[in-house]
Amino acid sequence: MADHSGKNFPTPTKETAPYWEGCRNHQLVIQQCPKCEYYQFYPRMMCTHCSHGYMDWVTVSGNGRVISFTVIRRPISPAYKAEAPYVVALIKLDEGPTMMSNIVECEPEKVFIGMKVNVVFEDWSEDISIPKFVPQK
C-alpha cells in the first residue's frame, strides 16, 4: 500500500458507514429510494426527491462522465505534493448523482468535459479506500 499518511482522510459517520464499507470492498454503493427509485449521493436518512424516510443501499455501475474539472498546480498540503498537478473533477454517474473525485491514470491535459470515466479504488489504509475515476477504455 502506498503511503497516504498526512492526507485528509474521511471520517465515516453512522449514516455514511455503508458507503465507506462498499469502498473498502471496491464497490461503489450509493442510496436508492425504494418508493420512487431515485438515486442520491451523498447518503442521507431521507429521499431528497420524494421525502421518503428510508433509503436502500445499491451497488452501481461506477460509470459516469466528467461535468467539470480543474487542475490543481499547487497541492493543498505537502501530503498531496507527489500527485501534483492533479485533477479535481465533478463526475455525473450514469445513475444520476454527481460526486467529486480525482481523475487518475490520465495526463491532466487530456481530461475534458464530457469524458467518460469509471470508478477505481485507491487503498489509503486497511479501513479507508477512496473512489477515484479513470478514462473508460
Added chain:
Amino acid sequence: MNSLNGKVAIVGAADTEVGVVPHMGATQLCVDAALRALDDAGINKEQVDGLITCNSMAEPYMYHAEAIAEYMQIFPRYCLGVGTGGGTTFSVLHHAASAIATGVCDTVLITMADSLHSGLSKEQAMAMQASTGHQQFEIPYGPTVPAFYALAGQAHMAEYGTTPEQFAAIAVACRKHANLNPAAQKREIITVEDVLNSRMIADPLHLLDCSLISDGGSAVVLTSAERAADFKSPPVYLLGVGEGHSHEHISQARNLTTSAAAESGQRAYDMAGVGPSDIDVAQIYDCFTPTVLIELEDLGFCEKGEGGAFVENGNVELGGSLPVNTHGGLLSHCHPGNPGSMFALTEAVAQLRHQAGGRQVKDANISLVHGQGGILSSHTTLILGRDKH
C-alpha cells in the same frame, strides 16, 4: 409580505485602513471600523441599540458580537455574531432592516473586520483553506478554494464558449478602478495579458483571477427612514433586498453555471420596483473572476451565456454601460475574508452620496450590491437608492 422598500436607511459608513495592516489586530480593526462609522453618522456609541459582527479567523470569539460590545462597553438589545461572510453579510443586513422596520431596535451597527494577511500563521491559513469543502466527499481529493470556483468557470467555458481573456477583463476593470482609489491594496494597472501570464492556480484561474488576502474592517449604521434626517450624513435608502440559497457544497450544486443570484436578484428587484436597466453602478462579489461573470448573467444584466461578451471592451469599467466594483473589489481593493462584502456596501454608499472622488459614477442614483458566499452557495442582493422613490 410587507415590503422593506424605503423603510430603512444607511446613515453611517466607513472603512479602516485596508491591505497590509500589521500594526492592528482583528479586534482593533473591528472596533476602529465601528468608531469611524459612528463618527460618519454623527452619533455616539450609546445611541446604538443593535450590533451585528462576523467572527474573525485571526482572533475568534465564541460570542463575537458580545465580545465587541463588551470591548466598546455598549449594551445592545439586539446582538448577533455570524460565522461566515460573503452573502451572509447582506443577509444579516436584511435581518437588521427587518428588526428596525418591526420596532425591535432603532439603530443597528454592523461592523466586520479580520486580519487574514498579518494575523494568521501559515499553518492557520493552510488549515483554513483545507477546511473548506465536505469532510468526507470533497476534502479527501485535495481541492483548494480556487479549485471549487474553477469548476464553475470551466463549466461556463465548456457550455457557452467563455474565454480566459473574458474572465481576465474583469480583473483588469477592477484594477483600473483600484488605481483611482487611494485606499486600495493593489493599484498598478494590469492588462489581459498580465492576467493570462500570471501563474496558473487552478485551471482556468490564474493568480490575477483570484482575490487578495488582506487585513481590514468596515462598518455601517442603519436606522429607520423616519429617523435618518437626524443624522449627520446624507441617508442612502434600502429599496430592495432578496436572498437565494441553493447548496453548501459545489458537488451538490443544482447547476454549475446558474446560481441562486437569479432568485436573490429577482426578489430584490421586485421589492424595489426596478430592473437591471435602472442600475447606475453595481458592486458584484468578486472572489474570483468567473463569480462576477455568472452573477452578472443571473442578475439580468445580460442573457445567460453572454457574460463573456458583456464584460469585454470596457463595459464594466468606469465610463462603460455598467461600472462594476468601482472601489477595486475583492480582486484589487482588499479581501480580509468574512468582512469582504462590507467594502462593496460602503463603496455603494460613497457612490450614492456622490462622494467617490475620481471614481465617482456621474449622477449615480441606484446601486445594486450583490454578495455570495460558500461556493456560489448563498446569495443576497441589495438595491440602494439616493432617494426613497
